[in-house]
Amino acid sequence: MEILQYDFMQRALLAALLIGLAAPAVGVYLVQRRLALIGDGMGHVALTGVGIGLVTGTAPIWTALACAVAGAVAIELMRAKGRTSSDVALAVLFYGGIAGGVVLMAKSSGSTPANLNAYLFGSITSTTPTDLVVFGVLAVVVLLTMFGLSRLFFTVGADEEYANAAGLPVLPLNLALAIMVAVTVVVSMRVVGLLLVSALMIVPVAAAQRLSRSFTGTAVVAMAVGVVVSVGGVLTSYYADTPSGGTIVLAAIAVFVVAVVGTALRAALRQPHHEAEDHLHAHGPTCGHPAIRHEDHVDYVHDGHRHAPHGAHYDEHGG
Amino acid sequence: MTSELSTATAPPAVRIRNGSVAYAGQRVLAGVELDIVPGDVVALLGPNGSGKSTLIRAILGLVPLTAGSLELFGIPAGRFRDRARIGYVPQRHTVGGGVPATVTEVVASGRLVRRRGGLRPWLGAADRASVAEAIETVGLTEKARAPISALSGGQQRRALIARALAGEPDLLVMDEPFAGVDLANQEILTKTLSALVAQGVTLLLVTHELGPVASLIRRTIVLDHGRVAYDGTPTESVLALFGGPDPDPHSPPSGSSDGTGTLGIIG
Structure with missing residues (x-):
């Protein structure tokens, strides 16, 4: 593999491995809560952070992280209030995020359309050594948090009312999850790009839940799919000279389609069976049938x- | 739980004094006085909109009392931390959300309340045994590894009871345990509940029909327009008025039968 001689490729592949693990680990809880589009919005908000970083000459990672986390907390607090107006408020926040980012980046010195493209859609050459260290630390924080709090996140996601009645700290847990989404968005922005980052959280989970009967199984399969498509996507984007974000997401969607078609075929090819007549009761120890x-x-x-x-x-x- | 203390000296599991709840200025519960002592088996009856669900939501800490006081096991609700002592079986039987989850995974989430403080995501042998026992109690051992969404409505309800049991509660609060549950599952539920009563678990059932559990119930509380209209033994006349069976057990009624709702409650 002569491409591993390039430092930028080594960094891109390492970053891909990290986000391939972290994004589906967070995403499985978003799919569970039917909040698949929240990550997308946080990507938009993070773009304003990137703009602020470029205008002020600060490293865009930190400003993007600050904006994404602030956005995550705002989104979660709005969601917790459960107002019907929160849907519209979210839309305003998301569009404001991307508009602010585009305007700020246009005003910053040394910013080019290619630069904006790299933030929006990912670019394998853009990960600096400093970026990689920060990404590594953040990704480990995300993975440890998701693992350590997994049962709590699962319980809240499965039945929030029950979790409240059981006295679990529901709001702090939801805030923690939202912040983990924000951190994952920022970690993924170099390789996948802010517009496509949510896809890497959601699509591997969508494929995995076709292949698994349990929550744990879905999470593990989704992380495996995430790693395969991220690393594979970065390699493909090097050889085919395509943007890495789009390539990774297309690879993930290909896995999803294979999973859907495969499970459908398997169900169709199963031994044909004859369904019994409709029942008014379920058979069981007390139904009276031998x-x-x-x-x-x-x-x-x-x-x-x-x-x-x-x-x-x-x-x-x-x- | 069976206790050395006699039920006369143990503090009541639930004590409400002059309890009121209002949503957006609309009074839903008014001046409720209620003591549920350990070992009680209580059916909370009343028409739709009478405040039954609000009363149990207040007991569970999901809705604050707007006036009056609530004590749980002798401790004011605001300072009550031992939530594991109260098991809750919600009326909904769809859980799990957008990702598949097995019966064991859902039931194990009910064990969390008993293992506070630890961040380990895996369960110890004792916790796993409690989860397996809870699943066994509701007769779902064969389905333990099945996705909960593949179960029938009645089986899902049993899984949610197992989730509550996994926390080894002293008080089990169930919201409409028989709604939408077929006859065979109703009988299995009844057997499970009798076993729990025999173990000394205090039961509070919210229901619009007593159906198969009528023989278990020791006390009925009838709510009407947010007030306690009757509190005592389940006499024939009370059951005839408020605990009647559904006309067709296979198609449980949906929505309000009398349409009174929560309106028209006078303070």
Whole structure:
């Protein structure tokens, strides 16, 4: 692999590995809460931070991080209030973020359209050694937080009312998750770009949930998909001379399509089966129908034929 | 839980004095006096909009009392930290959100209240045993590794009961445990509840029909327009008025049957 001789490629691949792990680890909780588009908005807000950094001559990572975290806290507080107007307020915040970023960047000295493009869509040559160190530290913080708080995040995401009744610190946990999304957005901005960063949080999860029956399984598969498409996307973008962000996201969508088609085909190719008539009751210990243990399940004798549970319905068994 | 203390000396699980709740100026509960002692098996009855759900939401700390006082196990609600002692089974039986989650994963989330302080995301052997036992209690062991969304409505309700049981509560609060649950699952639920009562768990059931649990209930509280209209043994006449069965157990009624709602409550 002669491309590894280039320092910028080494940095881009390392950054890709970090975000490939971190983005789906955060994204799985966004998909669980049906907030798939929140990361997108935070990317927009971070662009204003980049603009501020370029205008003031500060490293854009820090200003972007400050803006994204402030935006995350504002979004979460609005969501917690649950006002119907918060939808519109979010839209204003998101568009304001991207408009502010574009205007500020145009006014900063030494900023070019290519520069804006790199922030919006990612560029493998743009990760500096300092960036990489910061990204590494931030990515480890995100991964440790997501791992350590995973059960708490899961419980709140599965049933917020229950979590409240159980006395869990729901608002602090939601703020922590929002801040982790913001940090992930900033870590990903060099490689994936601020407009596409949310895709790397969401699309690997969308693919993984087709392939897994459990939450943990979905998270693990999503992180594996994230690493494969990020690293693969960076390599492809080097050889094909394409923007890295778009390439990574297209790779993730390809995995998603394969997962959808594959699971659909597998379901279609399964042994054809005959569904039993509609039931007004579920068979069980008290339904009164004789139960017969049959290999790994229990059949119930119903009007002279055997019903075997299959998903949400019953199959006719034994001809 | 079975205790050395007699129920006469143990503080009540719930004590409400002159409890009132108002949403946006609209009085939903007014002057509620309520003591639930350990071992009580209480059915909270009343028409839709009578304030049943608001009362249990206040007990669970989801809605603040606008007036009056609430004590949980002898401690003012504001200072009550031992939330694990109260298990909650919500009326909704859709949980998990947009990502698949197994029955075990959902039930294990009910164990969190018992292991405060630790950030380890994995469960110890004792916690795993409690989760497995809770799943066993509701008869879902065969489905423990199935995605909860693949279960029937009644099975999902049982999974949520298991989630509450995983925290080993002293008081179990259930909102409409039988709504939308088929007859077979109603019977399994009833068996589970009888077993819990035998263990000494205090039960507070919100329901618009007693159905199969009528024989378990020791006390009924009827709410009407936010006030306690009856509090005592489940007599024939009370059950006939407020605890009647659904006309068709396979199609539980949806929405208000009388349409009175929360309106028209006079302070």
